Amino acid sequence: MATKGFNVRKQTGFNSIAMFCFVMLYLPIILLVIYSFNAGESIAVWEGFSWRWYVSAWENEKVQDATIRSLIIATCASLIATSAAVLAALATTRVKPWRGQTLAFALVNQPLMVPEIVTAVALLIFFAMVKVATGYTGLAYLIVAHSAFCIPFAYMPIRARLQGMDLNLEQAGADLYGTPVKVFRHITLPQLWPGILAGAMLAFVISLDDVVITEFVKSAGQDTLPTYMLGQLRRVITPEINAISTALLAVSVLMVIAFFLLNRTRK
Amino acid sequence: MIEIDGATKIFGDGADAFTALKDVSVTIDSNEFFTLLGPSGCGKTTLLRVIAGFIDPTHGTVQLDGENLLDLPPFKRPVNTVFQSYALFPHLTVAQNIAFGLEMLGKPKAEIKSTVEEMLELVKMAPLADRKTSEISGGQQQRVALARALAPRPKVLLLDEPLSALDFKLRKEMQLELKRLQHETGITFIFVTHDQEEALTMSDRIAVMNAGTIRQIGGPRDIYDHPAERFVADFIGDTNFLEAELISASGDTAQIKLSSGKEVQARANPDGANAPGTVTLAIRPEHATLGPAESGLLSGTLSDVVYFGTDTHYHVDVDEGGKFVVRRQNQPEQTQSHAAGDRVGLRFPGGVSQVLRD
Numbered sequence: 001m002a003t004k005g006f007n008v009r010k011q012t013g014f015n016s017i018a019m020f021c022f023v024m025l026y027l028p029i030i031l032l033v034i035y036s037f038n039a040g041e042s043i044a045v046w047e048g049f050s051w052r053w054y055v056s057a058w059e060n061e062k063v064q065d066a067t068i069r070s071l072i073i074a075t076c077a078s079l080i081a082t083s084a085a086v087l088a089a090l091a092t093t094r095v096k097p098w099r100g101q102t103l104a105f106a107l108v109n110q111p112l113m114v115p116e117i118v119t120a121v122a123l124l125i126f127f128a129m130v131k132v133a134t135g136y137t138g139l140a141y142l143i144v145a146h147s148a149f150c151i152p153f154a155y156m157p158i159r160a161r162l163q164g165m166d167l168n169l170e171q172a173g174a175d176l177y178g179t180p181v182k183v184f185r186h187i188t189l190p191q192l193w194p195g196i197l198a199g200a201m202l203a204f205v206i207s208l209d210d211v212v213i214t215e216f217v218k219s220a221g222q223d224t225l226p227t228y229m230l231g232q233l234r235r236v237i238t239p240e241i242n243a244i245s246t247a248l249l250a251v252s253v254l255m256v257i258a259f260f261l262l263n264r265t266r267k
Numbered sequence: 268m269i270e271i272d273g274a275t276k277i278f279g280d281g282a283d284a285f286t287a288l289k290d291v292s293v294t295i296d297s298n299e300f301f302t303l304l305g306p307s308g309c310g311k312t313t314l315l316r317v318i319a320g321f322i323d324p325t326h327g328t329v330q331l332d333g334e335n336l337l338d339l340p341p342f343k344r345p346v347n348t349v350f351q352s353y354a355l356f357p358h359l360t361v362a363q364n365i366a367f368g369l370e371m372l373g374k375p376k377a378e379i380k381s382t383v384e385e386m387l388e389l390v391k392m393a394p395l396a397d398r399k400t401s402e403i404s405g406g407q408q409q410r411v412a413l414a415r416a417l418a419p420r421p422k423v424l425l426l427d428e429p430l431s432a433l434d435f436k437l438r439k440e441m442q443l444e445l446k447r448l449q450h451e452t453g454i455t456f457i458f459v460t461h462d463q464e465e466a467l468t469m470s471d472r473i474a475v476m477n478a479g480t481i482r483q484i485g486g487p488r489d490i491y492d493h494p495a496e497r498f499v500a501d502f503i504g505d506t507n508f509l510e511a512e513l514i515s516a517s518g519d520t521a522q523i524k525l526s527s528g529k530e531v532q533a534r535a536n537p538d539g540a541n542a543p544g545t546v547t548l549a550i551r552p553e554h555a556t557l558g559p560a561e562s563g564l565l566s567g568t569l570s571d572v573v574y575f576g577t578d579t580h581y582h583v584d585v586d587e588g589g590k591f592v593v594r595r596q597n598q599p600e601q602t603q604s605h606a607a608g609d610r611v612g613l614r615f616p617g618g619v620s621q622v623l624r625d
Contacts, residue, residue, distance in 0.1 A: 168354035171321055174341040175348045176368035177419065183342075186367075190358045 029249070036242035043239050053243040063244060066228040070208055073139065073224060077146035078154070078203035084147070085154035085199055086192070090184075093162045094170075111149040119149065120216035127217060137219050145217045146207040153206050154199035157259075161195025162188075194262045201255045201262075208248070269295040269318065269423060269455065274327035276313055276479075287313040288324065289479040295457060297332075297422075300449050302458045304466040305476035306502065311459045314476075315425050318457065319348050331422060342371070347416035348425040351432075353408045355400040361411050362387065362396040368419035386414040389448065406437045413445075417452060424449075426458045430465065442468050463503045467491060475499045485537075492551075495538050496624040500549040507555070507591045509548040509565075513622060516541035521622050523548060526587035529564050532617035540624040547623045552594035554619040557581060557605060563612020567591065569605055583611060 008014060036054070040047030057063050088108050092101060111119065127141045165188070173183035211226045218227060225248065229241055276288040288310045295301045303311035316322040318329060320341035329336045336344055347368065355364050365386050369379045387393040390410035395403055400411060409429060416424055426445075430438045446469050449456045460466055466473050467487040474484045475498075483495045494500035497508065514522040514530070521535040523546070533548055535541045560566040570590075571582040574597075581593040591613055605611060 166352070166354065168350050168352055169356060171341070172348070172350060172354040172356070173367070173371075174321075175319060175346075176415070177342050177371040178367075179342055179371075182371060186371075187356060 032242050033246050033249070035239050036246040038239045038242075041238055043237055043242060053239040054247075056238075057240050057243045057247070060240070062223070062228060063225070063240075066223045066225045069139070069222065070224040070226070073142050073146055074204045074207040076143045077150050077207040078200045080143070080147040081150035081203045081207075082154045082158075082196060082200040084151050085158050085203075086196060088151070088155055089159040089162050093159060108155055109152045112152050116149070116212045120213045123213060124216040139222065141217050141219070142214060142222065142224075145213050146210065149210070149213060150203035150207050154203040157198040157202065158192065158195040161192055161198075165191055198259050198262050201259050205252050205255050208251070268297050268332055269457075270328075270330045271295075271314070271318075272328045272330075274314065274317060274324045274329065276310075276317065276322060277325045286479050288317070288327075291327070291479070291481055293474055293481060293484065295455060297455055298453050300446065300456045300458065300469055300471045302460060302466040302470040302473045303476055304460055304463060304473050304503075306461055309476040310479040311461075311476050312427055313479075315348075315427055315457065315459050318423070319346055319425055320344050345422045346425060347419060347421040347423075348427065349409075349412050349416045349429045351427045351429065353412040353429075355408055355411055355415070357399070357401055360397050360399060361392060361403065364400060364411055365415045365418050367415060372419060382418055386418045389417070389451075390414040406433055406441070409433060409441065410444075413448070417448070417454070420452075421454060423455045423457060426456060428460055430460075431462075438465075445469060467503070475502060477502070489537075493534055493537050493621055494549055494623065495536060495540075497547060497549075500621070500623060505552050505592065505594070507550045507552060508623075509550065509589065509591075509620070511546060511548050513541065513543050513546045515543065516622075520618065523620070523622070525564055526585075527565050531564055531615070531620065533620040533622050534618060536622045536624055538624050541622060547625075548620045549623055550591075550615055550620045552580065552592045553578075553596075555591070555593045555613055555615040556595070557583075557593055558612045558614050560610040560612045563614050565591070565613040567611060567613065569607050569609045569611050572605060572607055581605060581611075583613060585613070 035043050035046070037049050037051070038046055039050035039052065088104075092105055092108075106113075123141075123145050127145075130141075131137060169187055169191075170183050173187040174180070178186065209226060210224075211230060214224050215227050215230065218224070223231065225244065229244060232241055271294075272292050274288050274291040275286070278285045278287055291310070291314060303314060305311050313322060317324050318336070320336070320339065323337065331345070336346075356367065359367070362383050365383045366379050369382055374382075383396075384393070387396050390413055392407060392410055392414065395407065400408060403411070409432070412429065430441050430445075433441060442465060445456070445458075458466075458469065467490075470487055472484060472486055473490050475482045475490060477498050483490060483499045485493070490499065491503055494503065494506070500506045500508070510526060512524045514524055516522070516535045519535055521533050521541055522530060523533045524530050557563075557569075565585050565587065567583040567585040569581060570584050571580075573580040573582070576597070578594050578596045581595070583591045583593065585591050593613065
């Protein structure tokens with residue numbers, strides 16, 4: 001352990017800065033979780049333990065409705081985004097370097113760079129034109145929008161997995177009479193699964209959580225869970241919001257744990 | 268029979284261009300154990316990958332039994348590879364790895380099963396058939412890689428330094444094992460190695476490569492006893508080089524005048540580079556002996572005596588200039604012994620020294 005030279009942990013103030021960051025990050029979340037069990041109507045005054053807000057949220061038809069919609073959108077969007085991400089990852093790792101490859105990489109990751117509000121406004125205007133032209137006002141707009149911004153999140157773990165894979169394995173597959181399609185199906189895909197699952201779960205969580213783009217793109221009566229919660233904030237705030245947030249937090253934490261476990265199985 | 272004609276491979280272009288293969292032509296017979304031997308970067312692996320189909324040559328042709336291989340993608344060539352890293356499929360078991368090629372060829376289930384069993388027996392891996400490939404040792408992985416490549420009964424088996432990751436003892440065992448397998452299966456083996464001893468032990472013929480070209484092709488004895496040029500003589504085994512004068516040559520023999528003025532018979536150059544004048548002679552250390560200074564073809568002073576267990580190396584500073592090493596196998600009762608500083612004479616019988624091409 002006797003490391004010479006610069007050690008960031010030995011610097012004055014390191015501990016206090018670290019503590020400050022952790023407190024700022026997690027204290028509000030801890031408070032949110034605690035007050036979701038508040039027996040009273042307030043989100044700031046503790047009146048004893050109760051499950052009432054969880055029951056209330058569970059029985060709230062609007063919450064049910066928004067939850068189902070959120071799950072449909074997140075499921076569809078993560079499936080579409082992951083499929084596109086697999087193809088994009090193959091095209092950026094398994095071909096001879098081609099002109100415009102860097103550009104393609106940047107384009108795939110565009111949603112990470114462009115401010116979300118810009119994408120949201122652009123989608124609002126574009127979809128308005130499509131709506132006028134087609135008359136369709138269903139969920140597809142939200143699904144398409146979510147798929148688009150979920151692609152880079154699905155792409156990253158899949159690409160990392162492909163890059164970490166031994167190229168000799170695919171050559172060995174070809175050497176043993178495997179056509180390119182068969183090699184992908186029997187050699188590449190089985191080893192890519194952890195990356196694909198990780199990408200899909202990340203995309204799912206990102207979609208579930210989105211507010212800005214959803215708020216702009218959704219039609220009337222198409223609230224997702226986050227936009228419903230945002231709407232509630234304009235009225236009376238009850239610990240029901242805390243309860244819903246805590247439930248979302250639990251889902252996300254479970255997903256993140258699964259994500260890490262999947263990526264760890266790589267030896 | 269594999270016929271490679273004028274194979275050239277240039278990687279990159281312009282100032283970055285690198286010529287990995289330069290006009291390589293070679294014919295490899297069916298059922299031959301053929302070795303490509305050379306230092307790293309000599310183009311031997313490139314040539315192997317050209318045959319496998321992973322690299323397209325810039326020029327040249329590759330034919331297998333009269334059929335143009337270059338028209339076929341890797342998965343249509345009746346050629347299998349044992350990769351240096353083995354490249355076993357980590358998500359499949361030992362048996363599934365071996366079955367892979369047969370399944371891709373669409374062989375009937377019963378045939379696949381019996382061939383896999385036969386292969387497992389052949390490489391003595393039957394008890395571990397259901398293990399994952401990550402759960403077996405390096406030597407076992409090597410045998411699985413071999414069985415997987417042999418199972419589809421290719422016409423040609425390509426082996427890319429398959430023994431380099433094994434320890435010394437295992438490597439020795441596998442050398443004999445490979446030779447036995449090649450003999451039993453009757454498949455043409457093309458073996459790539461940088462290990463000259465491995466090449467000499469196993470091969471029917473060896474092609475010594477350097478800087479993208481084949482320098483000499485021949486049987487192990489030809490290559491070892493009659494190297495055609497300095498690179499080959501130097502790369503394979505230890506060699507003494509002597510500057511000398513070629514007086515005349517006829518047939519296999521050349522009359523040579525050494526720097527001491529004494530004359531000796533040498534092997535003429537196999538490529539016909541036997542013009543009178545200054546030439547380089549190669550003499551293997553074990554082909555020369557030490558004697559009294561006045562009776563030798565060359566005389567000198569012993570500078571070092573190095574004991575190696577099986578043999579002893581005597582380093583001699585030749586009076587006319589240059590160094591010369593004599594190797595003598597150690598016997599239980601060593602009668603004659605020399606010490607550093609002794610005056611000695613170097614002797615070698617007529618016909619063991621070899622005239623080299625420049």
